[in-house]
Amino acid sequence: xxxxxxxxxxxxxxxxxxxxxxxxxxxxxxxxxxxxxxxxxxxxxxxxxxxxxxxxxxxxxxxxxxxxxxxxxxxxxxxxxxxxxxxxxxxxxxxxxxxxxxxxxxxxxxxxxxxxxxxxxxxxxxxxxxxxxxxxxxxxxx
Numbered sequence: 001x002x003x004x005x006x007x008x009x010x011x012x013x014x015x016x017x018x019x020x021x022x023x024x025x026x027x028x029x030x031x032x033x034x035x036x037x038x039x040x041x042x043x044x045x046x047x048x049x050x051x052x053x054x055x056x057x058x059x060x061x062x063x064x065x066x067x068x069x070x071x072x073x074x075x076x077x078x079x080x081x082x083x084x085x086x087x088x089x090x091x092x093x094x095x096x097x098x099x100x101x102x103x104x105x106x107x108x109x110x111x112x113x114x115x116x117x118x119x120x121x122x123x124x125x126x127x128x129x130x131x132x133x134x135x136x137x138x139x140x141x142x
Contacts, residue, residue, distance in 0.1 A: 005122035
């Protein structure tokens with residue numbers, strides 16, 4: 001499942017590791033910066049992950065499976081969006097990886113999305129992750 005393009009973004013957040021981790025994994029925190037998206041998962045590897053909400057008046061449900069979960073370090077899931085225009089088949093699922101690491105009194109967050117089918121979608125993904133990371137940073141620092 002490692003074909004296609006990869007989008008990768010990194011940001012330094014002036015907040016403790018535990019606060020950034022909570023921002024990535026706690027559904028109430030996620031909803032505050034992720035366009036109102038509701039995250040549904042137990043974070044157990046092999047279990048489903050879903051993202052539900054409404055965008056421009058249209059409901060959506062994006063889905064995938066938790067692949068890896070290392071508290072305070074890394075989490076990974078595969079992901080398919082009904083907005084993608086691609087068929088809901090395993091080869092069209094992208095892989096999202098969050099990694100966090102201490103950086104002095106701050107936290108370094110890296111988000112990578114792989115198996116992106118086109119350059120245009122890679123550019124769009126990178127821009128979206130940039131907006132989300134900035135919103136998370138503002139939430140946790142402010």
